[in-house]
Amino acid sequence: MTREVERRTVLKGFTLGAIGLASITTIGKFLQILTFPNGQKVALAKAVILADRSLCSGCRICEIVCANFNSEGRNSASLSRIILEKEYLRGEYQPKVCHQCADPPCLKACPVTALQIERQKGTDARIIDERVCIGCRRCVEACSQYFKPSRPRFDEEKKRTIKCHLCFGEPQCVKFCPLGVLRLERSERGLLVGYPVIKED
């Protein structure tokens, strides 16, 4: 009896191991495809913001704190890198965060490599280098193919695109959300999130 169980366990172990190996190979292959237009590989983001909409009260602090922090004190929901979709009469609130996609459509669409991987603070977030951006909005278009509304947004005043950059590892929306809706998930090995894991939101 005991022996049989043991054998079964061993067999199970083998199977799981095989699947594991297979998946590693797949991910390995997968990582190969994730490349910049110039052929450089894209690392997975090491952090991502997650939202639990069931806790959300729709106060929009996340949006306004983002704009205040990232747009030099220009307070406006239209300059926020996190978007709160609200259905007021039904009371349905949905914070739309940037997923820091594994295979980022925005990044691949950028013609001037203004979209880059953040290295300084080691979040590997997909960020926009404002000095390089030419405001062509191709990233906005690319994102909106899958995610609505598009997470990169256009700053009409500066004529540049803006995008969630995880506030260099300390997202202010997460810090200021009064109800704990938002949290930051981290992993040193990188997170397989966003497109192509999810293809719409």
Add this chain to the structure above:
Amino acid sequence: MRKPGGWVGRILRVDLTDRRISEVSTFDYVPKFLGGRGLGAKICWDEVPPEVGAFDPENRLIFATGPLQGTLAPTSGRFMVLGKSPQAAPTESFCRSGVGGHWAPELKWAGYDALIIQGRASNPVYLWITDKRAEILDASRLWGLDTYQAQRAIWKLHGNKTRVMVIGRAGENRSRIASILTDSGDASGQGGFGGVMGSKNLKAIAVRGTGSVTVARPKELMEITATIHKLFSRKSLRSNPYEPEERGFKYNIWGGGYGRGSLSLLPGELLDLCHDPSSQYSQTPDGCFACPVSCRSHVKGPDITHGVAFCAQSYMYLESMIHQPEKGYSKITWQAGKLADLYGINAYELMAIIPWLSDCYREKLITEEQTGLPLKEIGSWNFISRLLHKIAEREGFGDILAEGGQRAAAKLGGKAEKLSWLYYPRAGKFGGFREHWVYLGGFPTGYAVPPLALMWALDNRDALVSHSFISMLWGAAFTVGQNALTAVPEKIIPVLKPVMKAVYGSEKAAEFIQPDGKSLDWTWAAPIVKRYYEHSMLKDSYIVCDILFPYLFNANSADHVGDTTLESKLFSAVTGLEMNEEESYQKAEMLCTLERALAVRDGRTRKDDILHDLYFEKEDAGGRRYHREDLERSKSQYYRLMGWDPRTGTPTGTTLERLGLKEVAEGLKRRRS
């Protein structure tokens, strides 16, 4: 000089009579008049003389934000509706009404600090404001719709990111107790400005903005905001957000006795349904813009109207709990408040009208035949639905009630009028608003507290005592294991001493009863009330929330001392203009004096700062009494502190000039001669 932050710099003026839209610079008025209530008072002083009635086209309907709106500053979702109020009775006078929700930031982002609406359109119209332009559009297809339907129709046209202030049937029919509603329940109720909007043939104001408000010192604003979040929000106290009613955590609103999203439902049928996960009912916290607390609830269910409700709406029809005691707070209780919202009727006024009708019926002063209302079954759905319908449509007896409780009572006269005094404490020409917190614990069963009586006597609407001063009293009560209704002065005074010392400068301020416990101590009434009105003026002008600010009582510390510097710090960070606490009080003193001058111009004198006899006759729960002489003495003291003439209650010429209100001094002088 660099332009200050906060204000976006333009005020939109809309003349509906000749359909002319123009702009005024906000900097003609600010920073002197701050914004909100201060700004509205100045505009009304300049443009609305006493001869203009509330429903006249010449009356101004002002929607004013302050410097903080549309920014990260906590609770900056609020704004003020101002103008000559039709609800003020018997004399119509300048009044204010605050609204929460999400409309104000949208107006700022659209590029305007305030709207001044004047004239009267020849046919129903609505206003569409977006990114520095405004249009007057035809609303004939919106006219007659309820407040939810009208908003849905506008969203179809302008997108659902548009925020709308809208009136219902009551406003269209120029009820004096009509509200203006936005989203699912935030409303400007007191003042009856819905009727003013109806009189101008204006159904709705739809706003959508994509611009921004510039903050002068964003980093500093983040720091103060973080401090405020620490004081008010649950997460910062490391509690579990998944557990709605956690022990040991006290929200710093209303003295710490209430929780997040707990201001809507009382125990009963509906709350049981909401707690049952298998039912389709739910009650979830719902926040105004940039508010760290989310004290309101959004209530949903298959056969009730969804929405948020604040105390006035959700506690409007508590008679239903007596009518069906086995059900407690039932779907009917909820739906009654929502029906008032759909018709656009001020629920706070109905909280007086319904019990008053009940009293009149008990005393056989009104009959079912005469009123056409099922008065035998007050508390039923049949009664409330017919009552609200009649008021909204001004049908039969509803036509009298649509004039507001005070005017209806005056019309019935005699004993019916006397019965109404239980709900309308202020006598004289500037009565007309309901209140019950003239006593701690409510009239007639609670305790007399001198500052409450003085506050109420001096204001021109309900004194909002429940929002800062009284929440401090409640906080003390919660600390000693009592609550808002059972608070006993002797028990709470020791807790109040350090708090009152911090706010008003002396521990003695807390001792509002004599040591022998037999009579009241009025010594500190006037200084307390002066500071109270300054706080109130500032929060309505900057504009921050009535409930969170001023932050007098900390429910989560040992000495319970709050922090009264928060508002001026927010102002400084947003605008970049230095403002310390002391300066802010001087500014508020000036604005309070301006508001008083407006009231004086409308005919208010010292005689009108008085309560009905009832409040001097009745002994409170501790056997003490308000005495007329005490109130009069405190009034004189208050007028002197403010630099007003103690004989008449009129701001003197010297005071007005000292405060930089020369034009007001001249205007008052011209009126008198």
